Each structure stands twice: as C-alpha cells, then as structure tokens.
Amino acid sequence: MTWTWRLFTVRGIEVRVHPTMLLVVCWAAWHWGTHAFDPLLGVLFSLFLIIAIFVSVAGHELAHAIFAHRSGLAVNGITLLPIGGVAQIEPAPLLPTQEARIAWAGPALNLCVTLLLTPVVVVSCLSRGINSIVQLAMVMREASVTNFVLVVWGANLCLALFNLVPAFPLDGGRVLRAWLTVIFGRRIAGQVAVLFGYAAGVALLLAGLYFRDPLIGIIAVFMLAATLIEQRLLRLELAMRRLPVGQFAVWDMGGIAPDASLVHALHGGPRDLAVVDAEGQVVGMLWREDVLRYAALAYELTVRDVMDPHPVTVDLSLPVYDAYLRMLETGHPAVPVTERGRYRGIFTADRLLHVYRFLGSQQRKRDYSLVLAELLGLVAR
Numbered sequence: 485m486t487w488t489w490r491l492f493t494v495r496g497i498e499v500r501v502h503p504t505m506l507l508v509v510c511w512a513a514w515h516w517g518t519h520a521f522d523p524l525l526g527v528l529f530s531l532f533l534i535i536a537i538f539v540s541v542a543g544h545e546l547a548h549a550i551f552a553h554r555s556g557l558a559v560n561g562i563t564l565l566p567i568g569g570v571a572q573i574e575p576a577p578l579l580p581t582q583e584a585r586i587a588w589a590g591p592a593l594n595l596c597v598t599l600l601l602t603p604v605v606v607v608s609c610l611s612r613g614i615n616s617i618v619q620l621a622m623v624m625r626e627a628s629v630t631n632f633v634l635v636v637w638g639a640n641l642c643l644a645l646f647n648l649v650p651a652f653p654l655d656g657g658r659v660l661r662a663w664l665t666v667i668f669g670r671r672i673a674g675q676v677a678v679l680f681g682y683a684a685g686v687a688l689l690l691a692g693l694y695f696r697d698p699l700i701g702i703i704a705v706f707m708l709a710a711t712l713i714e715q716r717l718l719r720l721e722l723a724m725r726r727l728p729v730g731q732f733a734v735w736d737m738g739g740i741a742p743d744a745s746l747v748h749a750l751h752g753g754p755r756d757l758a759v760v761d762a763e764g765q766v767v768g769m770l771w772r773e774d775v776l777r778y779a780a781l782a783y784e785l786t787v788r789d790v791m792d793p794h795p796v797t798v799d800l801s802l803p804v805y806d807a808y809l810r811m812l813e814t815g816h817p818a819v820p821v822t823e824r825g826r827y828r829g830i831f832t833a834d835r836l837l838h839v840y841r842f843l844g845s846q847q848r849k850r851d852y853s854l855v856l857a858e859l860l861g862l863v864a865r
C-alpha cells in the first residue's frame with residue numbers, strides 16, 4: 485500500500501500506518517478533550533486509548549501474519565487503517581486446516597487479552613457498583629486510568645466477537661468456508677461464504693442507517709466490496725478449474741537442447757525456457773534470471789551448466805487452475821506442459837492474461853445470450 489508510514493517490525497513483518505489515521509487521532513482528541521472535566525487529561529486519555537486499540541488491532545493482524553508465515557506464505561506487512569488492520573498475505577494454495585488456523589489466530593489473540601484483563605474489569609465493576617452493560621458503557625466514556633483498562637478490555641472483546649461473525653471477509657467467514665470445504669468441497673463452501681458475506685454486509689448497512697452511524701456504514705460497504713471481489717475470484721477459480729492448461733500453452737520452438745550454447749537462449753530475448761532432450765523429455769528449466777546472470781559468459785557455457793535440473797511439469801489435461809497453483813508452490817513464473825511425458829509447450833504467468841481474456845469473452849457471450857433469452861421471453865409473453 486502506498487502512502488504509509490512505518491511504525492515497527494516484528495519477526496521481519498513491517499507494521500505500517502495509513503495517514504488517514506491522523507483523522508481518527510484528531511477526532512478522538514477533540515471528543516475526549518471536550519467531554520472530560522480536564523481537557524488536557526481528556527486529550528492524553530484519547531491518545532493512550534488510540535495507541536491501545538491499535539496495538540490490539542496490530543496484535544490481531546500479527547497473529548494472522550505469523551501463522552500465515554508458519555504455513556509457508558509470504559507476508560508483505562501489515563497496514564493499520566481507520567476501519568481496522570490489513571495483513572498483506574500473498575495468496576497461495578492452503579489446506580482448509582491451515583486456512584482455518586490462520587483465520588482463528590487473530591480473534592484468539594484478542595480473546596486472550598480479554599481473558600487476561602477480565603479479573604481487573606470484574607474488580608473494577610464490583611468496587612464501583614456497576615451491574616449492567618449499559619452502566620459499563622456509560623462509565624467507559626469517562627477519561628480515567630481504570631477506564632483505560634475497561635476500554636482496552638471492551639475493544640479486544642468487540643474485535644474478537646465482530647471478527648468471529650461467520651460472514652466473509654471476516655475471520656469467522658474464513659473459518660466457516662474452511663470447514664464447509666472439508667464437508668462439501670470448494671465450490672459450495674465458497675458460494676455459502678459469499679452468500680453469508682452479502683447477508684452480513686446488508687444487515688450492517690441497515691444497522692448503519694438505523695443508528696445513523698457513518699462508521700458502521702463504511703464497514704458495511706467495505707464488507708460488501710470484499711465479498712464482491714471474493715465472488716469474482718471464486719467464479720474465476722471455478723472457470724479456471726474447467727479449462728485444460730494445454731489450450732493455453734505456447735509451443736516455443738520445442739524448448740532448448742541441454743547441450744546447446746547459452747547464446748541460443750538469448751535469441752529472441754531472454755525468457756523462461758524448457759530444456760528438452762532428443763526424446764522430447766523435459767530434463768530441466770532455464771530460468772530467465774539465470775540466463776541474464778550468466779549472459780556475459782554465454783559463449784563459454786551450455787544450457788546444462790545453468791539449467792534447473794529438477795523441473796516440475798504438468799500434463800496438458802490438467803486444469804489451468806492446478807497449473808497456476810503448481811507455479812505458486814514452486815515460486816517460478818512458468819511450468820512446462822507435457823503429454824504422456826513428452827514436451828508439448830510452456831505455460832507462463834503471462835499466459836494467465838490470455839486465460840482471463842478468454843474467460844471474459846466467454847462471460848460476455850453468456851451475458852448476451854441471457855439478455856437475448858430474456859428478450860425472447862418478453863416477446864413470447
């Protein structure tokens with residue numbers, strides 16, 4: 485995310501803050517500054533409060549990030565925004581159990597903080613004669629040291645409970661999707677999670693209108709937008725699962741021979757090339773970055789000297805989606821496509837663009853046919 489300031493780094497994960505957070509700090513300082521008996525105490529209280537809440541949010545996101553990192557995913561950092569935190573985790577194939585564990589980690593951390601602070605909150609409530617949630621909410625608005633603990637406790641409890649609502653894109657929705665995937669498979673699980681996401685987004689939007697609270701409205705719009713993106717990704721994934729990778733592979737002159745000079749690999753510009761022997765078997769991969777690294781020695785080296793001798797290949801009947809997952813797993817931008825062990829072409833990250841275009845044209849055709857069917861229906865009526 486651009487335009488962010490770096491706060492600190494935990495286990496190599498950078499925590500950054502978006503400048504719009506300054507608006508929240510100003511609003512909180514104004515709110516408590518004008519509502520407290522002592523304005524200076526109110527402003528100080530608001531600053532400590534903002535820090536405490538955002539440490540809780542950062543902790544929540546860090547828990548996600550650490551568990552994602554343990555599952556082998558690359559984490560690009562965490563950004564704190566006025567509506568919450570976002571952990572930038574690279575998408576990659578995960579088992580449902582791993583997905584559920586990563587999703588659980590955030591709310592679990594907030595629940596732990598809530599449990600740790602509960603004895604202090606109980607003692608504070610007993611000593612002040614607070615015996616209802618309404619009274620507690622009223623007391624929380626006052627700027628004082630004991631209220632600080634109460635607000636941190638309340639913020640962590642709300643963070644945990646809100647995120648455990650089983651609607652996408654909230655953590656509860658991800659846990660639900662992971663469980664449903666085990667029972668019903670990816671398609672139904674994804675569709676149910678999207679449906680729950682829309683239902684929760686609309687319910688929140690109505691709540692925002694009812695309470696006339698713009699923050700609830702913003703969170704609802706954010707949830708609806710995230711659900712829409714998830715729905716599109718799911719549709720794309722399901723479509724990509726139906727297309728064979730062979731349809732999108734490029735023949736690329738049949739790859740390159742292992743004994744060829746590296747100079748040949750530079751013809752037509754350096755690119756990822758499958759290394760293919762005389763029998764048509766893929767014996768290695770020549771990665772673009774290695775060709776560039778050894779370009780100065782191209783006349784002295786052969787392809788065999790520089791190639792990766794452990795290529796991962798895919799059969800041309802394999803769905804495009806699985807080929808894409810294979811590329812994510814290996815971390816390489818290309819995969820050789822074979823037919824009964826013989827080289828048939830290469831599938832690269834660039835080819836994904838052609839897949840999207842193909843699916844886009846298919847989608848449009850289907851949409852027009854639907855419009856046509858509707859028109860015909862009207863005519864028939």
Ligand SMILES: [Zn+2]
Nearest residue numbers: 590591647655
């Ligand atoms: Zn979360």
